[in-house]
Amino acid sequence: MPDPQPDSDTVGVYLHVPFCRRVCPYCDFAVVAARCLEASEEERYLTALLAELERRAPIFAGRRLVSLYFGGGTPSLLQAESLARLREAVGALFPPAPGGVEITLEVNPSTLERERLPAFRSEAGVNRLSLGVQSFDDSLLKALGRAHRAEESHRTWAAARRAGFENLSLDLIFAALHQTPAMLAQDLDEISALAPEHVSTYELTLEPQTPFGRAAERGRIRRYPADRAADLLDTIQSRLTADGFEQYELTNFARPGFESVHNSRYWTRSPVLALGTGAHSSDPPSEARPYGARPANPRLLAAYLARVEAGEPVAEAVDVPDAAQARAEAVFLALRRRVGLSAEAFAAEFGAAPRHYFASAIELLASRGLLIESPEGDMRLTQRGRLLADTVFEYFA
Amino acid sequence: MTRVDPERIRNFCIVAHIDHGKSTIADRLLELTGMVSGRDRQDQFLDNMDLERERGITIKAQTARMRFTAADGEIYILNLIDTPGHVDFSYEVSRALSACEGALLVVDAAQGIEAQTLANAYLALESNLEIIPVVNKIDLPSADPDRVAQEIEDVVGLDASDVIPVSAKSGQGVAELLQVIVDRISPPVGEPEAPTRALVFDSWFDSYVGVVMLVRIVDGQLQRRDRIRLMISGGEHEINQLNVIDPVPRRVERLGVGEVGMVVAGIKTLSDVQIGDTITVQSRPASEALPGFQEVKPMVFAGLYPVEAEDYEDLKAALEKLKLNDSSFGYEPETSAALGFGYRCGFLGFLHGEIIQERLEREYGLNLITTAPTVRYRVVPKCGEPFEIESPAALPDSTEIERIEEPIISATVHVPSEYLGAVIRLCQDRRGVQKDLVVHGDRVQVRYELPLNEVVTDFHDRLKSATRGYGSFDYDLEGFRPSSLVKLDVLVNGDSVDALSLIVHRDNAQSRGAELARKLKEFIPRQQFPVAIQAAIGARIIARTTVRALRKNVLAKCYGGDITRKRKLLEKQKAGKKRMKMVGSVEIPQEAFLAALKLGDE
Numbered sequence: 001m002p003d004p005q006p007d008s009d010t011v012g013v014y015l016h017v018p019f020c021r022r023v024c025p026y027c028d029f030a031v032v033a034a035r036c037l038e039a040s041e042e043e044r045y046l047t048a049l050l051a052e053l054e055r056r057a058p059i060f061a062g063r064r065l066v067s068l069y070f071g072g073g074t075p076s077l078l079q080a081e082s083l084a085r086l087r088e089a090v091g092a093l094f095p096p097a098p099g100g101v102e103i104t105l106e107v108n109p110s111t112l113e114r115e116r117l118p119a120f121r122s123e124a125g126v127n128r129l130s131l132g133v134q135s136f137d138d139s140l141l142k143a144l145g146r147a148h149r150a151e152e153s154h155r156t157w158a159a160a161r162r163a164g165f166e167n168l169s170l171d172l173i174f175a176a177l178h179q180t181p182a183m184l185a186q187d188l189d190e191i192s193a194l195a196p197e198h199v200s201t202y203e204l205t206l207e208p209q210t211p212f213g214r215a216a217e218r219g220r221i222r223r224y225p226a227d228r229a230a231d232l233l234d235t236i237q238s239r240l241t242a243d244g245f246e247q248y249e250l251t252n253f254a255r256p257g258f259e260s261v262h263n264s265r266y267w268t269r270s271p272v273l274a275l276g277t278g279a280h281s282s283d284p285p286s287e288a289r290p291y292g293a294r295p296a297n298p299r300l301l302a303a304y305l306a307r308v309e310a311g312e313p314v315a316e317a318v319d320v321p322d323a324a325q326a327r328a329e330a331v332f333l334a335l336r337r338r339v340g341l342s343a344e345a346f347a348a349e350f351g352a353a354p355r356h357y358f359a360s361a362i363e364l365l366a367s368r369g370l371l372i373e374s375p376e377g378d379m380r381l382t383q384r385g386r387l388l389a390d391t392v393f394e395y396f397a
Numbered sequence: 398m399t400r401v402d403p404e405r406i407r408n409f410c411i412v413a414h415i416d417h418g419k420s421t422i423a424d425r426l427l428e429l430t431g432m433v434s435g436r437d438r439q440d441q442f443l444d445n446m447d448l449e450r451e452r453g454i455t456i457k458a459q460t461a462r463m464r465f466t467a468a469d470g471e472i473y474i475l476n477l478i479d480t481p482g483h484v485d486f487s488y489e490v491s492r493a494l495s496a497c498e499g500a501l502l503v504v505d506a507a508q509g510i511e512a513q514t515l516a517n518a519y520l521a522l523e524s525n526l527e528i529i530p531v532v533n534k535i536d537l538p539s540a541d542p543d544r545v546a547q548e549i550e551d552v553v554g555l556d557a558s559d560v561i562p563v564s565a566k567s568g569q570g571v572a573e574l575l576q577v578i579v580d581r582i583s584p585p586v587g588e589p590e591a592p593t594r595a596l597v598f599d600s601w602f603d604s605y606v607g608v609v610m611l612v613r614i615v616d617g618q619l620q621r622r623d624r625i626r627l628m629i630s631g632g633e634h635e636i637n638q639l640n641v642i643d644p645v646p647r648r649v650e651r652l653g654v655g656e657v658g659m660v661v662a663g664i665k666t667l668s669d670v671q672i673g674d675t676i677t678v679q680s681r682p683a684s685e686a687l688p689g690f691q692e693v694k695p696m697v698f699a700g701l702y703p704v705e706a707e708d709y710e711d712l713k714a715a716l717e718k719l720k721l722n723d724s725s726f727g728y729e730p731e732t733s734a735a736l737g738f739g740y741r742c743g744f745l746g747f748l749h750g751e752i753i754q755e756r757l758e759r760e761y762g763l764n765l766i767t768t769a770p771t772v773r774y775r776v777v778p779k780c781g782e783p784f785e786i787e788s789p790a791a792l793p794d795s796t797e798i799e800r801i802e803e804p805i806i807s808a809t810v811h812v813p814s815e816y817l818g819a820v821i822r823l824c825q826d827r828r829g830v831q832k833d834l835v836v837h838g839d840r841v842q843v844r845y846e847l848p849l850n851e852v853v854t855d856f857h858d859r860l861k862s863a864t865r866g867y868g869s870f871d872y873d874l875e876g877f878r879p880s881s882l883v884k885l886d887v888l889v890n891g892d893s894v895d896a897l898s899l900i901v902h903r904d905n906a907q908s909r910g911a912e913l914a915r916k917l918k919e920f921i922p923r924q925q926f927p928v929a930i931q932a933a934i935g936a937r938i939i940a941r942t943t944v945r946a947l948r949k950n951v952l953a954k955c956y957g958g959d960i961t962r963k964r965k966l967l968e969k970q971k972a973g974k975k976r977m978k979m980v981g982s983v984e985i986p987q988e989a990f991l992a993a994l995k996l997g998d999e
């Protein structure tokens with residue numbers, strides 16, 4: 001696992017691919033529907049990504065690459081060759097870290113992608129797949145507006161193993177629509193049987209700007225009752241733990257040694273160069289910006305392309321956290337992880353231990369059994385604290 | 398410069414029961430005298446507050462001056478004051494009366510005499526005004542002007558043959574009315590040569606010119622540049638503007654005997670001006686001030702608290718300014734453990750309180766929480782002198798109290814006989830005791846003794862709905878009577894929420910307590926621990942419910958790398974919590990208070 005301190009000599013690169021075959025009714029990512037991705041469209045986007053990479057790389061100069069993440073959208077809609085080109089370009093700018101590079105690709109279970117899996121591995125060097133399984137219950141998949149069914153997940157999974165992937169993650173959705181505890185238990189059984197290396201869990205959120213969000217406003221979709229969602233979360237935690245996973249972060253479970261290198265960079269506030277529509281980078285600290293900066297790219301494809309192609313600055317907004325904001329982030333991001341917050345690392349960055357800034361919050365939360373503080377001042381959440389994490393975090397915001 | 402001969406002035410007001418058409422008659426009078434042209438025309442022209450226009454009622458008395466060429470060929474100056482009809486604003490009426498020699502008593506030709514018709518007629522008679530009975534809305538199919546004229550003779554004692562039938566809607570009869578005003582109302586009497594005395598009968602604050610005083614010259618005159626003295630408050634100022642209201646303000650150089658106008662004297666300190674004060678001229682001061690107005694005693698009390706604690710100073714400034722415009726409400730600082738710093742305010746009635754709150758919110762941009770309205774109780778302690786309280790918080794422990802007495806009113810209800818049953822049921826339900834019952838044709842007048850606290854919130858609305866709008870009522874305070882009253886407290890996790898304490902009749906305590914607890918439960922969000930909500934009388938818990946502990950508050954959601962968004966969400970969440978009020982360790986959102994405090998008027 002990476003060092004919990006913001007590191008000074010590595011970089012992770014995130015490449016966003018906004019295309020999806022169709023847009024799921026609950027999705028609020030930066031996506032565009034592309035029934036079949038035209039070669040010219042793919043080429044244009046690729047060119048833009050490469051140009052943006054070229055332009056943004058100097059800020060990260062001298063760093064070694066630890067992770068490359070193809071996210072989306074549905075990045076597996078790209079040709080293996082396109083991914084290979086991107087990887088080469090990244091590799092040319094940032095030499096690989098001694099421990100190797102984690103190269104993740106998000107994949108949707110479908111025939112097209114299944115066929116490309118061997119090439120993704122051999123040509124593009126992908127060594128980790130994150131499969132958008134969501135559930136093995138066809139009625140739920142259908143209700144969620146997903147294109148695939150359980151059958152396709154199984155086939156894609158088998159194909160991935162056949163192609164030699166040894167680090168597979170899958171996404172599991174919960175507290176969604178008509179999902180029952182029994183349905184979730186079934187999903188967990190399936191996961192047991194597939195024995196992935198990593199599981200990411202997501203709660204279905206009904207975002208206002210999405211079709212589901214609007215339906216919920218009008219009362220057409222029921223919001224999942226909080227207590228029942230809590231029950232499901234309990235079930236997930238106990239089942240996956242029993243299956244040998246560790247909940248190394250609030251929503252992520254991994255077998256030892258298979259924690260996501262890339263995602264861990266966010267929780268440790270390590271630099272990430274993120275490219276493409278709607279991408280959020282974490283630029284490393286500089287003299288002028290002692291706590292780094294976070295440029296945010298336009299979410300709309302047209303706006304993104306226009307900016308890149310015109311040679312204009314791509315970011316639409318740049319968040320430059322001040323010391324207080326950075327402290328808040330350091331605490332709430334670290335507490336997401338099972339290992340928690342290191343008082344020493346915190347003090348190294350902010351000049352004093354967390355207690356110096358947050359004494360009353362820490363005491364209150366510890367007295368309520370939500371947080372444990374070690375004699376050294378390290379902090380981590382309790383089991384109850386994990387279930388009430390957003391309540392806890394608020395005390396540090 | 399022309400002097401206005403007092404002989405050519407007529408000052409009158411329009412009084413009536415609510416909605417009988419006062420403001421609409423004023424519209425026609427202004428049009429007929431050419432004061433309002435077609436372009437400016439709008440219904441109830443003088444109701445210029447947004448609140449008045451929205452609710453369709455008059456809240457503030459309004460003045461307008463008209464020029465009318467009478468049958469004798471002379472030009473007369475007519476000063477009209479339109480008044481509100483609702484019982485809560487009768488103080489406005491009594492002030493208006495003091496500036497007039499006559500009153501139009503308007504009665505709806507279909508509704509006939511109602512409670513406020515009588516109350517206002519008596520006020521006018523007491524002030525020795527010439528009363529012109531006017532039957533309005535004769536255009537209505539259900540109008541029965543002759544019957545109503547007879548009712549006026551029978552009930553008020555004015556000659557039926559003097560009644561002027563009009564329709565403010567069509568304008569029929571209004572021109573005749575103007576002539577009648579000139580003929581029957583006497584011109585103002587006053588000494589033009591005596592030292593000046595002008596009665597301040599209304600005032601308000603204008604952010605450009607400061608305090609504006611609406612005056613009626615009784616003796617002498619006022620001129621621009623005069624140095625004036627306010628005889629009661631003692632302040633001295635120089636007049637820099639005199640206006641008549643035409644019906645928009647128009648500058649004049651002087652105001653003489655009998656005239657009504659606005660005085661601006663660069664006054665910025667609000668406390669320098671009181672309604673009812675007398676203005677005199679410094680160079681030749683009058684020796685005695687005019688009688689002014691009887692102080693009114695508020696009957697209904699409530700705490701007003703700013704939603705944002707930082708707005709406390711603004712609330713204070715707003716109350717000062719509003720008080721200048723409405724001397725009938727009172728306020729003093731009050732603190733609540735749950736709501737922070739605010740003011741205890743006294744009002745003439747429930748609608749008055751509601752209007753004050755709305756004016757503060759709209760005219761001064763404040764966001765307020767109002768605690769449950771209460772009346773003034775008399776407490777007889779086991780030892781020591783009896784005293785009165787205006788807030789449940791002031792009630793001592795029950796062990797120290799001999800008894801509590803509540804204010805009793807004598808309420809007069811006017812209603813068509815077919816609704817009598819409904820009225821009796823309502824009054825009985827409110828612990829009323831019938832005193833007498835008089836029948837006038839098919840209308841009945843019943844008198845009830847009722848506890849004031851049973852009528853302060855929704856009695857009027859209930860009466861209206863039980864009688865399809867035909868019932869009306871008026872009341873006078875009778876005195877205090879011992880009653881089985883208890884203080885109902887609401888506790889969250891054992892801590893009392895002072896802002897929700899109530900004094901209620903013992904028989905209603907259980908249901909009120911349960912209702913309050915239920916409402917609070919609905920609005921208190923689940924917290925990290927269970928929250929017990931209890932209603933109690935002293936140490937005895939009479940209702941109880943629990944908000945279960947929050948089990949999960951973590952959104953398992955992928956924000957991509959958008960840490961900024963996550964941080965902002967947390968900041969927003971925290972800001973939201975800051976707006977909550979803490980009772981012990983329980984966070985209570987504003988809405989919970991609002992909902993619980995609304996219970997009474999549901």
Ligand SMILES: Nc1nc2c(ncn2[C@@H]2O[C@H](COP(=O)(O)OP(=O)(O)OP(=O)(O)O)[C@@H](O)[C@H]2O)c(=O)[nH]1
Binds near residue numbers: 416
């Ligand atoms: N048909 C008919 N309607 C009238 C007449 N005069 C007034 N109205 C209506 O009666 C309602 C009340 O009129 P207002 O002039 O506001 O009554 P008001 O006495 O000033 O009411 P408050 O000031 O609230 O006491 C309005 O809807 C008027 O349009 C009339 O002569 N004929």
Ligand code: SF4
Binds near residue numbers: 019023027028073074
């Ligand atoms: S596949 Fe994923 S990114 Fe694409 S629309 Fe569906 S939820 Fe959004």
Ligand SMILES: [Mg+2]
Binds near residue numbers: 419420421441444454
């Ligand atoms: Mg009116």
